Amino acid sequence: MTAPAAFHVRLEVFEGPFDLLLQLIGKHQLDVTEVALSQVTDDFIAHIRAAGNEWDLGQATEFLVVAATLLDLKAARLLPGSEVEDEEDLALLEARDLLFARLLQYRAYKQAAAHLEQRLATQARRYPRSASLEPRFAGLLPEVLLGLGPQEFAALAARVLAPRAEPSVAVDHVHGGTVSVREQTALLQARLRRSGGGSFRALTADCAGTLEVVARFLGLLELYREGLVSFEQAQALGELHVRWTGPTGDEPGPDVGAEWDSATPAEEDA
Amino acid sequence: MTEVPPLPAVLEALLLVTDEPVSAVLLAQIAETTSEQVTEALHALAQEYDARQRGFELREVAGGWRLYTRAELAPYVERYVLDGQQARLTQAALETLAVVAYRQPVTRSRISAVRGVNVDGVVRTLLARGLIVEAGNDPEHGATRYRTTALMLERLGLRSLDELPSLAPFLPDLDDLEDADSP
Amino acid sequence: MTEVPPLPAVLEALLLVTDEPVSAVLLAQIAETTSEQVTEALHALAQEYDARQRGFELREVAGGWRLYTRAELAPYVERYVLDGQQARLTQAALETLAVVAYRQPVTRSRISAVRGVNVDGVVRTLLARGLIVEAGNDPEHGATRYRTTALMLERLGLRSLDELPSLAPFLPDLDDLEDADSP
Numbered sequence: 001m002t003a004p005a006a007f008h009v010r011l012e013v014f015e016g017p018f019d020l021l022l023q024l025i026g027k028h029q030l031d032v033t034e035v036a037l038s039q040v041t042d043d044f045i046a047h048i049r050a051a052g053n054e055w056d057l058g059q060a061t062e063f064l065v066v067a068a069t070l071l072d073l074k075a076a077r078l079l080p081g082s083e084v085e086d087e088e089d090l091a092l093l094e095a096r097d098l099l100f101a102r103l104l105q106y107r108a109y110k111q112a113a114a115h116l117e118q119r120l121a122t123q124a125r126r127y128p129r130s131a132s133l134e135p136r137f138a139g140l141l142p143e144v145l146l147g148l149g150p151q152e153f154a155a156l157a158a159r160v161l162a163p164r165a166e167p168s169v170a171v172d173h174v175h176g177g178t179v180s181v182r183e184q185t186a187l188l189q190a191r192l193r194r195s196g197g198g199s200f201r202a203l204t205a206d207c208a209g210t211l212e213v214v215a216r217f218l219g220l221l222e223l224y225r226e227g228l229v230s231f232e233q234a235q236a237l238g239e240l241h242v243r244w245t246g247p248t249g250d251e252p253g254p255d256v257g258a259e260w261d262s263a264t265p266a267e268e269d270a
Numbered sequence: 271m272t273e274v275p276p277l278p279a280v281l282e283a284l285l286l287v288t289d290e291p292v293s294a295v296l297l298a299q300i301a302e303t304t305s306e307q308v309t310e311a312l313h314a315l316a317q318e319y320d321a322r323q324r325g326f327e328l329r330e331v332a333g334g335w336r337l338y339t340r341a342e343l344a345p346y347v348e349r350y351v352l353d354g355q356q357a358r359l360t361q362a363a364l365e366t367l368a369v370v371a372y373r374q375p376v377t378r379s380r381i382s383a384v385r386g387v388n389v390d391g392v393v394r395t396l397l398a399r400g401l402i403v404e405a406g407n408d409p410e411h412g413a414t415r416y417r418t419t420a421l422m423l424e425r426l427g428l429r430s431l432d433e434l435p436s437l438a439p440f441l442p443d444l445d446d447l448e449d450a451d452s453p
Numbered sequence: 454m455t456e457v458p459p460l461p462a463v464l465e466a467l468l469l470v471t472d473e474p475v476s477a478v479l480l481a482q483i484a485e486t487t488s489e490q491v492t493e494a495l496h497a498l499a500q501e502y503d504a505r506q507r508g509f510e511l512r513e514v515a516g517g518w519r520l521y522t523r524a525e526l527a528p529y530v531e532r533y534v535l536d537g538q539q540a541r542l543t544q545a546a547l548e549t550l551a552v553v554a555y556r557q558p559v560t561r562s563r564i565s566a567v568r569g570v571n572v573d574g575v576v577r578t579l580l581a582r583g584l585i586v587e588a589g590n591d592p593e594h595g596a597t598r599y600r601t602t603a604l605m606l607e608r609l610g611l612r613s614l615d616e617l618p619s620l621a622p623f624l625p626d627l628d629d630l631e632d633a634d635s636p
Contacts, residue, residue, distance in 0.1 A: 015361055015362045015365065015385065015387060016385050016386035016387035017386045017387075018385070018386040019386070062386045062387060066386070102383075102384075102386070104441070105384060105441060106384060106385065106386065108437050108441045109365055109368045109369050109372070109384055109385070109437075110365060110368075112368040112371070112372060112434070112435070112437060113361070113364040113365040113367070113368040114364075115368075115434075115435060116364055116367060116368055116371070116426060117359070117364050119426045119427060119428070120358075120359065120364075120425055120426055122341055122427065123331075123424075123425055123426055123427035124425075125341040125342075125344035126327070126329070126338035126339055126340070126341050126344075126427070127338060127339040127344075127347050127351065127466075127469070127470045128289075128336050128337065128338050129285065129286065129288070129289070129326070129336065129337040129338070129469050129470070130289040130290075130470075130545075130574035130575070131286070131287065131289060131471075131472035131574055131577075132289075132472050132574060132577035132578045132580075132581045133287060133534065133581060134287070134521055134522065136527075137287070137527075137530055137531065137534050138581050140531055140534045140535055141534055141581070141582065142535060142540040143540065144540060144541075144542060144582045144583070144584065144604075144608065145540045145541050145542075145608070146541075146542065146547070146550075146608045146609060147541050147542075148547075149609070149610065150609050150610065150611055150616065150617065150618050151618055153551060153554070153609055153617075153618075154617065154618035154619070154620055154623055155623045156547060156548065156551045157551035157552070157554065157555045157620060157623075158620045158623030158624050159397075159398055159623070160548045160551055160552055160567065160568065161551075161552065161555060161556075161567060161620065162398055162624060275506075275525055275526055275529075276506060278508070279506055279507060279508040279523065279526060280508060280526055280529050281508060282507055282508025282509055283508035283509060283522040283523060283526040283529060283530055284508070284529060284530065284533050285508075286508065286509050286520060286521075286522050287522060287530055287533065287534070288533075289543055289545075289546075289574060289575075289578065290543050290545075296536070299536075300529055300532050300533045300536065301529065323458075323459065323462055324462060324465055325461065325462035325463060325464065325465025325466035325467075325468075325469065326465055326466060326469045337469060338469075339466040339469050339470060340462065340466060342458060343458060343462060343463055343466040346458075346463050346466060346467060346483055346484065347466050347467065347470055349483050350467055350470065350471075350483050351470055351571045351573070400544070421544070
């Protein structure tokens with residue numbers, strides 16, 4: 001799969017994977033209810049790449065979940081004879097429907113938010129009458145009651161005085177070392193070639209951190225796409241077994257996973 | 271006072287001295303009449319102000335009535351009350367507010383599930399702005415739930431939550447989403 | 454705004470947001486016209502309010518113009534003021550009081566900056582309720598500063614300002630706020 005060399009994505013302001021996905025769908029002038037999600041997968045992955053290591057881990061996981069689903073759907077489209085035949089296909093259809101449903105739901109709230117924004121803007125232009133009493137009535141005011149004790153008063157003050165964050169992009173980026181999907185994939189290839197297979201748990205047992213686990217997971221998806229591995233999972237969330245289905249000789253395997261590593265201006269071929 | 275003054279005048283006087291939305295019920299108590307009559311008179315006043323293009327308008331917000339300057343005149347009012355502008359909410363805050371408004375009471379994790387991102391920071395912002403408040407715990411998981419406030423209605427210029435447009439036409443069948451909602 | 458709104462409407466909007474007499478000269482500046490025209494329009498408005506027996510009247514006092522409740526309606530206004538509702542402060546007033554309590558002596562513009570809204574009306578309310586008083590001028594800008602009173606302490610059940618609880622335990626973890634999408 002080629003990531004066009006000229007693909008320069010200027011990161012626009014988007015909030016979360018669904019927001020990004022909606023923007024991309026809109027850019028392709030596709031209707032969200034009909035869109036073949038695989039068409040926007042490349043763009044989506046490109047955005048993730050373009051962000052480099054500017055990711056907040058909490059955010060990144062959601063993006064990766066969506067990305068993985070998209071890749072899966074795309075892979076299914078590219079594989080020959082992708083009619084619904086077995087449970088794997090059914091699971092894929094379910095994943096697609098769920099993604100669609102969540103996307104539609106998000107879009108509904110986004111539309112609602114636009115409505116709220118417009119209402120807020122209009123209402124903010126109306127200034128309320130807020131006047132102190134005319135002097136002749138001021139003397140009549142009953143004794144004032146605060147209705148709260150010192151602790152509640154302090155809590156209120158803290159709330160009001162709490163510093164407002166500057167409008168900015170998230171600053172607590174992941175500063176961990178960059179993990180290369182390509183390297184992790186090469187490592188997996190070598191290992192699987194030797195052993196013939198293993199559980200995902202075992203394949204990631206030596207990972208230094210979550211990022212490496214994620215990278216190996218993405219690597220496995222890439223290998224799956226290349227037809228080099230197959231997956232078996234007895235039940236949802238159960239142990240994931242990986243089986244090597246590629247050549248077993250000594251010749252070097254294909255370079256897989258390069259398109260994840262934006263740092264290296266790697267091969268533009270596939 | 272020998273003669274009973276006209277109800278609209280009484281209401282106008284009361285609206286002039288209040289500094290928050292006043293309910294028709296309270297106005298009726300003071301004016302010694304029924305809240306139906308008061309409500310009717312308030313609607314008539316609001317219409318009259320609009321028809322005559324007065325500089326102010328009478329609006330029902332957050333369960334009460336209050337006088338506001340007409341929106342078109344904002345440039346003049348802002349020239350006079352310089353620091354009156356309210357900070358704008360970000361897209362993230364708006365979307366989060368929308369989810370709370372339509373799904374309340376709702377937990378943070380449910381909002382996260384809808385938006386696909388962590389919403390802790392935005393929820394704190396909305397709390398600090400007084401637009402949402404905590405509303406007890408989820409009976410199942412014990413997580414804190416949130417709801418919108420009267421201030422939120424006031425800022426939106428809404429009488430009640432019923433005035434929010436229906437989401438139904440846009441929403442996929444919610445039953446299908448049960449899994450998606452509990453991360 | 455493409456069309457220039459009628460002068461009376463502009464004046465009404467400006468009069469609505471102030472509770473201190475405003476001079477015709479200042480109004481003319483804001484409305485971008487002459488003070489003669491403004492004075493003429495104000496007299497016309499005052500007459501119209503009287504003729505139509507509105508609940509408010511427009512009067513020129515101490516060199517400025519201000520909206521007042523109509524004198525005949527005083528009994529209703531009094532009843533409203535005496536009603537229990539007026540004993541408590543609005544949320545806006547409480548929040549402003551909290552800022553003064555913890556930042557005193559403090560100017561209005563600083564309170565505005567903290568609260569993000571114009572606080573002139575609320576400050577006057579707090580002054581009228583005897584909860585704050587003027588406390589000299591800011592040495593830099595000369596703006597009036599405010600501090601809380603003994604009555605305020607008494608209402609909180611405190612003997613002195615030293616007894617005000619520390620804010621530290623209530624302040625959110627600043628790290629948590631960093632990615633808050635705010636104003």
